[in-house]
Amino acid sequence: MKMNGVTALRTKPYLVFMDIDGTLAVGHQRVSQYTRATIEALQRRDDIIFYIASGRMYEFAALVRNQINQQVHMITSNGAYYETAERTVSEKLGEAALADVYDVSQKYNLAVNFFAHDKVYYTKRVPNFVLKNFANIVAGNNRVKSYKAGDQAFLLQHATEINNGIMIAPGHGDILAHAHKELADDGLLELSSSGKDNIELIPKGVDKATAVRAVQASFDTDAAHTLVFGDGMNDTSMMQAADISVAMGNALPQVKQIAHYETDTNTNDGLAKFLRSYFKMAM
Numbered sequence: 001m002k003m004n005g006v007t008a009l010r011t012k013p014y015l016v017f018m019d020i021d022g023t024l025a026v027g028h029q030r031v032s033q034y035t036r037a038t039i040e041a042l043q044r045r046d047d048i049i050f051y052i053a054s055g056r057m058y059e060f061a062a063l064v065r066n067q068i069n070q071q072v073h074m075i076t077s078n079g080a081y082y083e084t085a086e087r088t089v090s091e092k093l094g095e096a097a098l099a100d101v102y103d104v105s106q107k108y109n110l111a112v113n114f115f116a117h118d119k120v121y122y123t124k125r126v127p128n129f130v131l132k133n134f135a136n137i138v139a140g141n142n143r144v145k146s147y148k149a150g151d152q153a154f155l156l157q158h159a160t161e162i163n164n165g166i167m168i169a170p171g172h173g174d175i176l177a178h179a180h181k182e183l184a185d186d187g188l189l190e191l192s193s194s195g196k197d198n199i200e201l202i203p204k205g206v207d208k209a210t211a212v213r214a215v216q217a218s219f220d221t222d223a224a225h226t227l228v229f230g231d232g233m234n235d236t237s238m239m240q241a242a243d244i245s246v247a248m249g250n251a252l253p254q255v256k257q258i259a260h261y262e263t264d265t266n267t268n269d270g271l272a273k274f275l276r277s278y279f280k281m282a283m
Contacts, residue, residue, distance in 0.1 A: 014225045017053040017212055020064050022231035022266050023248050031067040038272035039068055051075055053208050055194050055234055057115035059144045077115060078202045078234055079211035080163035084218035091203040095159045097189040101201055102152045108179045111168045116161035120146040165201035192234040200234055209237035229271050246274050
């Protein structure tokens with residue numbers, strides 16, 4: 001098997017899947033030196049493969065991945081875009097789902113950002129809430145272009161590009177709940193959340209777990225050789241695809257209930273500490 005020009009392992013490998021915000025990164029953007037050194041040391045073994053598994057679009061997830069190295073592979077857009085041992089898969093929201101989301105967002109006056117591989121389409125001004133707290137839009141990456149979707153027709157013209165999106169309502173959870181119910185009842189897409197003030201919009205039948213299972217199959221490995229680290233509700237599905245599911249110390253209570261293990265917080269290198277303990281490295 002080939003992966004980006006590299007021959008995949010013939011023996012059963014360990015796969016390590018790492019969420020970014022609240023898990024791998026500190027302050028949504030920085031990977032600590034301790035965590036980076038831990039991952040790089042384990043990459044020198046021939047049986048451990050690392051993946052980022054994020055709700056971010058590819059280019060913004062790559063900003064964090066590149067702080068480690070490009071041997072860390074990618075699941076992005078909440079599983080809509082991912083790399084297996086043999087190929088890259090890119091799922092799309094589709095015209096029907098996009099039209100539904102646009103209509104609901106207009107009804108409740110909610111902002112929506114839609115993400116392609118290297119483009120952002122937004123229905124309103126991109127809010128500081130996203131910039132500061134969720135890092136879906138990260139300053140300093142001039143490879144990403146943003147466009148205002150002023151009407152539904154413009155948005156649908158780009159349906160073949162858009163992988164996923166996020167609906168935002170900071171401080172208005174009641175309105176968001178109504179929008180969530182309406183979208184769920186329509187049944188045209190998958191819904192998740194990385195925080196109390198958003199709805200993550202994902203292609204029907206897709207989540208982080210579908211990508212994780214596709215990667216497992218491509219490497220001929222299993223849940224017993226899979227480690228998943230996360231802190232939010234959009235991480236719980238992929239935790240169920242792993243025997244070694246690890247909630248961060250700062251994870252939501254519901255995530256801790258689902259995970260098999262708990263580690264320290266992201267700000268205290270919890271991911272690296274667990275890896276060092278599990279793989280019997282010096283602390």
